[in-house]
Amino acid sequence: MSTTGPTRPDPGPTSGFESVLDALDAERRARRAVMSTSADRAARTVREQVVEGRLRSGTRLPEERLAAAIGVSRNTLREALSQLVAERILVREAHRGVVVATPDADDVRDLYAVRLVLEPGALEHGTAATPAAVARVRDSVAEGYAAADRGDHAGIGDANQHFHRAVVSLAGSPRLDAQMDLLLAEMRLVFHRMGDPEAFHAPYLADNDRICGLLEAGERGAAAHHLADYLARARDHLLGELPA
Amino acid sequence: MSTTGPTRPDPGPTSGFESVLDALDAERRARRAVMSTSADRAARTVREQVVEGRLRSGTRLPEERLAAAIGVSRNTLREALSQLVAERILVREAHRGVVVATPDADDVRDLYAVRLVLEPGALEHGTAATPAAVARVRDSVAEGYAAADRGDHAGIGDANQHFHRAVVSLAGSPRLDAQMDLLLAEMRLVFHRMGDPEAFHAPYLADNDRICGLLEAGERGAAAHHLADYLARARDHLLGELPA
């Protein structure tokens, strides 16, 4: 360390060098998170196909062919599948393989039981209801109206999911956010089983708007009660349209 | 089917035979769930060692030796470890292996953020607050007092966990119950990092009793508020005693 570059000072409590070093380290961690392992990538691939609706409920996923298709070994794929089974996106039947989950009425009731605790709870007691967080809720409402204006039914569904995710994020808990993402992925599975999934969400745009308004007005208890009522209605609506 | 047994009627909408058949099928599924795969058994083994406190936070778990110790192959063990990583009991660092998780202050805050939504929510809005479910809450309170009477500190901790699990079960959601079990397992990891984990829970026996009383009296809103307050207190208490 004699010729090139500035000689390392090293003393300062937070030398500029240390910060650069930390930044590089952070970048590396980020890269790791993105690249991750083959198993994680495989899991992401399969999950995407499922929530996107290209793999319908009940389809079997033979390990050998799927592994070849994704380009990983069977062992690695099994790790990925186990992860998705834990997320309840797939179900594994011993010696019969994994199939895309087929949520039944009981699953729907359970999912809504969770949501009825989670979403009103976050709305009323969430400790991260900052203006920015509330604004994200408002954004999702606007997104829904915009999608409705251009007749984009899928867009309405997406916006609706964003709304409920934004509500839960009022709790300010990364764990809860992740949990909600899994729950919403499972909800998509339910929607894909319906005859006309796209038309389902439109009626609830007004509810979202109203709840958001109450939230902005600081009437969090009222917002929570409205949301609870709305969730119960949506649940029954959904149970009515569920096949089998 | 001509000689033995009653000839199959087959017509009835819900022939008693069909129900027997369903029961047998259910039993088989249950058996499968108990036996499960080697990977699940390995996961259960490791999880038990961790929540029991025999494997402390930060301990590294080399795959080869651990696999040999449990008696499964490395590939199978990896499946088990992945499952525990998903449960946040272990953390995996790329190319450095898995170690027992070391929850820090942020983790504790996050865990309590979840609990602050979940537990008061279940208490106030849970739709399965049957007399039997309420009785289970009361049982856990009694269990706590009994443990205190005989100076069984570990027993107090166990009873406390039973109390919070019973509260969440008021929601009547299997998914939420499972989620709460994971959360409580993570809490045990936190407690194991404390200097004197056993003495931590005793002060909260009275709170549990009081909350249970309010619940039995039908004052669910008050019970929820008391629990929320108590959780915030416990969180700060815990953060104060957390090392590092």
Next chain:
DNA sequence: CCGTGCCAGTTGTTCAACAATCCCGCAATA
């Protein structure tokens, strides 16, 4: 004392194999 390069150990991943199990069809039988 500091930096550099090498080496052992561990992980990530693949491949090939085998037993256990399940599904499907086909023949035998009442």
Next chain:
DNA sequence: TATTGCGGGATTGTTGAACAACTGGCACGG
């Protein structure tokens, strides 16, 4: 005809070994 019994083929559960990529520590040289 409908049911039972019985392969045969396919798939899963699990193992063992192998190799590249990567990490951490140690000796070497300045």
